[in-house]
Every structure is written in C-alpha cells, then in structure tokens.
Amino acid sequence: MQTFFSIAVDAFAYGMVLFVISIGLSVTMGLMRVVNLAHGAFAMIGGYIASYAAHDLGLGYAAAVLLAVFGTVIISVPIERLLYRRIYGAPELTQVLMTIGITFCIIGIANYVFGPTLKTIPLPATLQGSADLGFRSIAVHRLFAIVCGLAVAGALWYAIEKTAFGVKLRASVDNASMAAALGVRTEIIYAVSFAVAVGLAAFGGVLGAELLPVEPYYALRYMVTFLVVVSVGGAGSIPGALLACLVLGGIDTTGRYLMPEFGEFFFYLAVIAIICVFPRGLAGRAR
Amino acid sequence: MKRVIIAALAAIIMGSAAYADTIKIGVVGPFSGPFALQGKNFKAGIDAYMAMNGATVGDDTIEVIYRDLPAPDPAQSKALAQELVVKEKVQYLAGFYFTPDAMAVTPILKQANVPLVIMNAATSAIVTKSPLVVRTSFTTWQTSTPIAKVAHDAGVGKVISVVSDYGPGIDAENAFKAGFEKEGGAVVDAIRIPLSTNDFSPIMQRIKDSGAQGVFAFLPSGPTTLGFVKAYNENGLKEAGIKFFAPGDLTQESDLPALGEAALGIQTTFHYAVSHDSPENKAFVEAASKAIGNPAELSFPSVGAFDGMNVIYKMIEATGGEQDAQKAVDAVKGLSWVSPRGPVSIDPESRHITQNIYLREVTKADDGSYYNKEIQTFEKQGDPGLAAAK
Numbered sequence: 024m025q026t027f028f029s030i031a032v033d034a035f036a037y038g039m040v041l042f043v044i045s046i047g048l049s050v051t052m053g054l055m056r057v058v059n060l061a062h063g064a065f066a067m068i069g070g071y072i073a074s075y076a077a078h079d080l081g082l083g084y085a086a087a088v089l090l091a092v093f094g095t096v097i098i099s100v101p102i103e104r105l106l107y108r109r110i111y112g113a114p115e116l117t118q119v120l121m122t123i124g125i126t127f128c129i130i131g132i133a134n135y136v137f138g139p140t141l142k143t144i145p146l147p148a149t150l151q152g153s154a155d156l157g158f159r160s161i162a163v164h165r166l167f168a169i170v171c172g173l174a175v176a177g178a179l180w181y182a183i184e185k186t187a188f189g190v191k192l193r194a195s196v197d198n199a200s201m202a203a204a205l206g207v208r209t210e211i212i213y214a215v216s217f218a219v220a221v222g223l224a225a226f227g228g229v230l231g232a233e234l235l236p237v238e239p240y241y242a243l244r245y246m247v248t249f250l251v252v253v254s255v256g257g258a259g260s261i262p263g264a265l266l267a268c269l270v271l272g273g274i275d276t277t278g279r280y281l282m283p284e285f286g287e288f289f290f291y292l293a294v295i296a297i298i299c300v301f302p303r304g305l306a307g308r309a310r
Numbered sequence: 311m312k313r314v315i316i317a318a319l320a321a322i323i324m325g326s327a328a329y330a331d332t333i334k335i336g337v338v339g340p341f342s343g344p345f346a347l348q349g350k351n352f353k354a355g356i357d358a359y360m361a362m363n364g365a366t367v368g369d370d371t372i373e374v375i376y377r378d379l380p381a382p383d384p385a386q387s388k389a390l391a392q393e394l395v396v397k398e399k400v401q402y403l404a405g406f407y408f409t410p411d412a413m414a415v416t417p418i419l420k421q422a423n424v425p426l427v428i429m430n431a432a433t434s435a436i437v438t439k440s441p442l443v444v445r446t447s448f449t450t451w452q453t454s455t456p457i458a459k460v461a462h463d464a465g466v467g468k469v470i471s472v473v474s475d476y477g478p479g480i481d482a483e484n485a486f487k488a489g490f491e492k493e494g495g496a497v498v499d500a501i502r503i504p505l506s507t508n509d510f511s512p513i514m515q516r517i518k519d520s521g522a523q524g525v526f527a528f529l530p531s532g533p534t535t536l537g538f539v540k541a542y543n544e545n546g547l548k549e550a551g552i553k554f555f556a557p558g559d560l561t562q563e564s565d566l567p568a569l570g571e572a573a574l575g576i577q578t579t580f581h582y583a584v585s586h587d588s589p590e591n592k593a594f595v596e597a598a599s600k601a602i603g604n605p606a607e608l609s610f611p612s613v614g615a616f617d618g619m620n621v622i623y624k625m626i627e628a629t630g631g632e633q634d635a636q637k638a639v640d641a642v643k644g645l646s647w648v649s650p651r652g653p654v655s656i657d658p659e660s661r662h663i664t665q666n667i668y669l670r671e672v673t674k675a676d677d678g679s680y681y682n683k684e685i686q687t688f689e690k691q692g693d694p695g696l697a698a699a700k
Contacts, residue, residue, distance in 0.1 A: 033511040037508075037509045037511070134346065139347040236537065238532065244533070280513075280516055283504070286475060286503075286504035
C-alpha cells in the first residue's frame with residue numbers, strides 16, 4: 024500500500040511538470056493548427072533567461088520567472104510576425120520544416136552565447152528541501168509545480184471556454200474567414216494566442232528546470248515527450264492534456280519503479296494503445 | 311576494388327612520407343552537437359601540448375586536422391578515418407570520444423599503416439581489436455574498481471547499484487560488483503535505467519526500500535547526472551545516511567557549477583581532477599585554460615588528449631617522421647612519463663595507460679566554487695577489465 028502511494032505521489036508530480044511544459048504546445052497545435060516543433064526551444068529560452076536573471080543579475084526567483092516569461096514573449100514577437108505568420112494554414116510538412124529550422128537556429132545561438140554547460144535556476148529557500156508527507160518525503164518544488172500546473176489548467180480552461188476572447192479564438196480557429204467577416208480581428212487573436220503559448224512554454228521551462236535541466240539541446244531532447252503528451256491528450260484540449268499527463272506520468276513512474284530494465288517499453292506501449300483506441304487523442308475533437 | 315585503391319594510396323603515402331616535412335595527425339571527436347564540450351576539451355588538450363612543446367618534432371612540422379563526429383556513428387567514423395588517411399594522408403589517427411566509433415576504425419589501421427591513439431573511448435576491449443591501438447585515457451573498469459574498496463573501507467556492507475542501461479553503465483556495474491564482492495561486500499540489487507530517464511524519484515524510493523547502506527551509480531555526465539544527484543538529496547537519501555559512490559564521470563568539473571551544493575561530499579574515484587596538485591598540472595591547466603577560453607569548461611578529456619599528443623610526439627621521434635605504424639607503436643610500449651594527472655606509463659602488453667586512480671570528494675573552495683579534492687591515491691592501476699574479459 025505504501026508503495027502504491029509512493030508511486031502515486033511521484034506520478035502526480037511528474038505528470039504536472041509535464042503538463043505545464045506541454046500545454047503551450049497543445050494550444051498552438053490544437054487551437055492555432057501549427058505544428059510547432061520550436062516549442063521546446065521557447066521553453067529553453069525561458070530557462071536561460073531565468074538562469075541569467077538569477078545568477079548574473081541577482082534577481083529573486085519570482086522576478087526571474089516573470090522576466091523569463093515576458094522576455095521570451097518579447098523575443099517571440101518578431102519571430103511570429105516574420106516567420107510563423109507565413110505558415111498559418113500551410114500544410115503540416117511546411118510547418119514542420121520551418122519550425123525545426125527555427126529550433127536548430129536557436130540551439131546554435133544558445134550554444135554560442137551561453138556555452139554547452141548545464142545552467143541551473145537557483146530556488147528560493149522556501150522551495151528548497153523536502154516536505155514530509157507522513158509515509159515519505161517529497162521535494163517542495165514538486166508540490167509547487169503541482170500547484171502551478173493546476174492553476175495554469177484552471178486559468179486556461181476559463182479563458183478559452185468562458186471569456187469573449189475564448190469565443191473569438193475558437194471562432195477564428197474553426198473558420199478564419201467567417202470570423203473575420205463578422206468583425207473578429209483574427210491576426211490579433213492569433214498573435215495573442217501565440218504569445219500566451221510561448222509564455223506558457225517559458226514558464227514550463229523554468230518550472231521544470233529541476234527535472235529537465237537547461238542546456239542547448241534541451242530544445243530537441245524532450246520534444247518527443249511533449250509531442251506524445253499533446254497527441255495522447257488531443258491537441259487543443261486542456262482536460263485532455265491534463266488527463267494524458269497524469270496517465271502517462273503514472274505509467275512511466277510505475278514502470279520505472281517496478282521494472283526499470285524494460286526502459287520506456289510500457290510508456291510507448293500505452294501511447295500506442297491509446298492512439299489505436301482514440302486516434303485523435305483522449306479528448307480530441309473531429310475536424 | 312576499394313581495397314586495391316586504399317592499398318595503392320597507402321603505398322603512395324609510404325613512398326612520399328620520407329620527403330614530406332609536414333606530419334599530419336587526424337583527430338576525430340564531437341566538436342559540435344550535444345557532446346561539443348568534450349570535443350572542445352580534446353582540442354584544448356592538443357593545443358596546450360603544442361603550445362608547451364612546439365609544433366615541430368626534429369625537422370618535421372606537426373599539423374592537426376580535426377574531423378567532427380557529433381554523436382556515436384560507427385559508419386561515419388570509419389568514413390572520416392578513411393578520408394583522413396586517403397585524402398589528407400595523415401600519419402596518425404587520434405581522438406575518439408565514443409567506443410563504437412573507435413571500434414569501427416580498428417580494422418583499417420593495418421592496411422593504412424597508421425597507429426590509433428585513443429584519447430577517451432573507455433571500453434576495455436578496444437585495445438584488443440588491433441595491435442596498433444594505444445590508449446591514453448582510462449577505462450570504466452579502471453576508474454570504477456577502486457571505489458568498491460572505498461565503499462568497503464567506509465564500513466558499507468550492502469550496496470545497490472544503479473547504472474544507465476548502455477555499454478559503459480554495464481561495464482561500471484560489473485566492475486563495481488567484481489571489486490565489491492572481492493572485498494567481501496554484497497550488491498543487493500542492480501538496477502539498469504533507460505538513458506532517457508528524466509525523473510529519478512521512483513529510483514530513489516527503490517534504493518530506500520532495498521535496505522542498502524550505499525548506492526553505486528554510473529550515468530553519463532550532463533542533464534541525467536544533475537537530475538540523479540538532485541533526486542538523491544531531495545528524496546532524503548542523504549539524510550537517511552545512504553552513502554553515494556561513483557566513478558568520477560559523475561562529478562566532472564564542467565558539471566560542478568550546476569551540481570553545486572547538491573554534490574557536496576560525494577566521493578568518486580577517477581584518473582584526473584583539474585585541481586590535482588603538481589607543477590605539471592599547474593602548467594597544463596594554465597595552457598589548456600587559455601586554449602579553451604572558459605576555464606570552467608575544462609575537464610578530463612583534455613588530459614587524455616594532452617597525453618595522447620605526448621605519445622604521438624614520441625612516436626614521431628622514434629620513427630624519424632617515417633610512416634611505420636608498428637615501429638611507432640613499439641617505441642611507446644613501456645614508455646613512462648609524468649603527466650598532469652601524475653606518473654603514468656603505457657603497459658607494453660595491453661597498450662593501455664597505467665596510472666594512479668584518485669579518490670576525490672566534492673568540496674567547496676574558499677571562493678565559493680566547487681572542486682574535486684583528492685584525498686586518497688591508488689597507485690599504478692592497470693585495467694582490470696581486460697583481465698575480466700579473458
């Protein structure tokens with residue numbers, strides 16, 4: 024029984040970290056229909072900015088996180104205007120080629136500017152150390168990640184389902200020309216959603232840095248995991264992504280605990296099984 | 311046909327070498343991509359050697375030609391080596407960070423009449439693949455065996471081993487098990503985890519549940535090491551008194567700024583620490599730091615490259631610049647010198663380097679940086695892996 028709780032706690036924490044990083048990708052792929060392979064690169068930029076702000080500028084953790092999110096969004100604005108705008112609605116292959124190219128450029132620049140060594144983001148004293156749960160201890164920053172993940176999930180769900188902006192966004196995604204004819208400024212809607220997705224990527228990059236350390240190859244190293252989460256959850260669905268993260272986190276953690284020699288066998292077996300039964304993901308909508 | 315062409319070209323090279331006054335050395339390593347840091351260290355070691363000893367041997371000028379091999383890729387490795395031999399007419403091949411890449415090159419050495427000086431690749435068996443291979447780095451067996459004695463001496467009787475599931479990890483697991491059981495200890499469980507593991511909490515829980523008094527770990531340096539060491543602290547293993555033992559790959563100097571506080575007190579055994587206290591090392595670190603640009607990036611592959619260059623210089627001296635691979639290799643058998651890492655020699659039989667292995671502890675320096683402090687020396691260690699393979 025204790026083993027079961029142990030695994031459950033680890034799975035929940037890992038799943039929420041995955042969720043925070045992957046949800047931005049779910050937004051771009053599901054709502055904006057852009058296969059954004061540069062998502063990991065934006066998460067990495069966030070991590071680098073936070074690390075630079077904390078180490079070299081001496082800012083606190085909260086300030087470093089804010090600077091990382093807004094800094095990454097500002098960097099992404101010209102990229103969106105000059106590059107992404109050309110591939111909205113383009114075939115998937117074009118999008119893949121464009122975004123993987125952007126990723127390689129960002130990797131090269133990061134390697135040149137920051138060097139190939141690992142970068143850390145120092146945690147404030149309150150997030151360091153571990154908390155006692157009675158039957159085992161867990162790192163405090165993981166609890167923090169769980170709280171952040173739940174907050175992000177709630178806020179996004181509210182924004183997309185309940186606000187006027189969410190209505191316009193869904194309208195633009197479903198039929199851009201009709202939405203435009205009805206007076207929705209689709210360009211602005213797209214730009215804002217892109218900025219939000221990038222901001223979430225950066226936030227996830229900083230929050231997940233304890234688990235996925237920041238280095239130039241971050242941008243590609245974890246991209247497969249992010250894509251798996253989005254495709255299992257169903258692109259664009261917040262509850263779907265949440266569910267996918269918890270299920271995959273659970274399977275991955277259980278496999279790792281009980282049968283590590285099987286490697287990621289069970290993880291990918293589960294992915295294959297889920298995709299066979301739900302080809303559009305757990306909560307995917309038919310197009 | 312290909313063989314004929316290579317043979318013909320090799321003949322031409324042999325014929326022309328006597329007149330050439332530039333001797334070329336082809337170095338293959340990861341100079342870009344995720345392992346670029348290791349390639350940079352190769353280059354720093356080579357540059358440092360040439361800065362300290364000059365770019366000429368006798369009348370001959372030495373020219374180093376670099377070829378980039380970003381990730382393990384045996385076919386590409388062989389192609390690069392052939393290109394270096396045939397087109398660039400190199401007299402020596404050197405470098406090689408990964409074992410499969412070095413293995414792929416051994417079959418062409420004899421025909422090309424070129425010795426191979428391995429500056430990193432650490433699997434014992436490589437030296438048996440061709441009599442023209444000399445290694446100046448280390449083997450995982452060589453660095454992992456002494457830590458078993460350290461663990462036993464620390465009063466630890468039961469250890470759980472956790473390694474990444476790939477060649478060097480399995481080498482480390484076997485080396486530690488052999489060494490530890492010889493000392494009379496018991497390895498209660500051996501866990502192999504996938505290379506792509508990000509979350510180590512479940513592993514830590516398993517270590518705790520196993521009832522072991524210590525954990526032996528081997529993971530490739532970089533993000534996985536950082537995650538592992540952090541998880542070790544955060545899951546309360548350190549407080550629970552479970553001791554941490556590993557070969558020095560885990561605490562290599564370029565990772566220490568990131569590991570920082572989390573690595574404090576971890577004991578590892580390895581052949582080289584940048585902090586090694588000797589006049590030879592001081593001179594080396596100064597020259598290599600200049601070559602690499604950022605001194606914080608300097609770590610163990612640089613010293614393998616530095617000593618590799620020393621061996622090649624001795625080979626060139628012995629052959630007078632003529633291309634004669636066998637004579638060159640024979641000349642360095644039994645060669646001993648004082649390297650930045652301490653006294654070393656080339657074992658005449660295995661052609662692998664015999665060296666001191668040091669027990670080090672991650673310590674905080676007065677200026678707040680972290681370094682590997684050497685606290686014990688295991689003198690003149692050969693490669694136990696080769697004996698175990700027989």
